[in-house]
Amino acid sequence: MLPPATYDYKQDKNKQSLIQEYENLEFQMFRMSENIKQIAKKWTVLGIDQTKEEKWVIIYSSDNGDICKIMAHDCEEPFRGKWAFSIHTQYKEDHRIHIDDIRGESNRGFGSVCMKFLKEYTKDLNVHTISGNLSHRDWDHIDRLLHFYKKHEFTVDIVESEKKGEIFWHP
Template sequence: MFLAPSAFERKEDKKKETLIAEFEDLEFQVFRMQENMKKIAKNWNILGIDQTKEEKWVIVYASDDGNVCKIMLHDCETPFDGSWDFSIHAQYDEHHQIHIDDIRGDENRGFGSICMNFLKEHALEQNISCIKGDIVKRDWGHIDRLIHFYEKHHFHVSIEQEKQHGMIYWQPSA
C-alpha cells in the first residue's frame, strides 16, 4: 500500500502533538509533586514516589507511631489538601506483626498495589515477622477482587464461604 506524503506528515504531526501533550502533562505532575511533597513532609514521613498503571506519579507517605501504621498515597495531579487519595491502615500486635485493619480509596487505579508494596517494604525495615488481616462480611461484595489482590501480592488467602470470613497472611521470604 502506498501512502501519499501528505498522509504521512499528518501521522507524524499527530505523534509530535501527542509527545508535546505528554511532556506538558509530565512537567505539570513534577511541579505538583514538588509542591505536594513540601506540604506532606511537614507532617508525615515520605516513603517515596511511584507511577500508577496509567503512568501517573504519586507520593507515598506514612504515619507510624509504633502502634498504628498508615501507608498513604496522594496523586500528583491535584494539590495536597491534607487528605490522602488512598491508604492502608494497620496496627502492630504484641507478636511484632502487622494486622491490616482497612484499605480505603478508589479501586482499579493501581493505588492499592503501590501502597501494599510500600507496606511490605516498611515491614521489612521494621523487622516485622508477618503481615496479616481479616476478610469480613462487609468485604463479601468484592471477595473475588480481594482474593486476586492479595494473591497477586503473595499473601496466603484462606476463605470460609459459609461464614463469610477469611484471613490473609504474608511472611517475608528468607
C-alpha cells in the same frame, strides 16, 4: 499557504501528542515537588511511584508505634491534607502488623503501590508477618480482594459458609 503534498499529518500529530505528554509530565513533576513539600511537613514521605495507569503518586506514612497508615496522593491533584488511598494497620506483639482497613477508590493501582511500600516498610522494621481479616462486609467484593491479596503473595484462608477469612504474608 498550503502544506506540501508530501506533508505527513500523522507524523505531525505524533509530534503534537509527544509535546502534550511532555507538558503534562512536566506539570505533574512540578505538582509532585510542591505536594512533597506539603506532605513532608506532617508525615514521612516514603517515596514516589507510578500506578498501573502510569500516574505518579507520593507514598507517605503516619506511624505512632501502635497504628501505622501507608497513604498515597495522586500528583495530578494539589495536596489539600487528605490522602487518595490508604492502608490502615496496627502493630501486634508477635512482630506482626495487622491490616485493619484499606480505603480509597479501587482499580486505580493505588492499592498495589501502597502494598509494595507497606511490605518494604515492615521489612525495615523487622516485622515478620502482615495479617488481616476478611469479614462479612467484604463479601460484595471478595473476588477483587482475593485477586489483590494473591497478586501480592498473601496466603488467603476463606470460610465461605461463614463469609470470613484471614490473610497472611511472610517475607
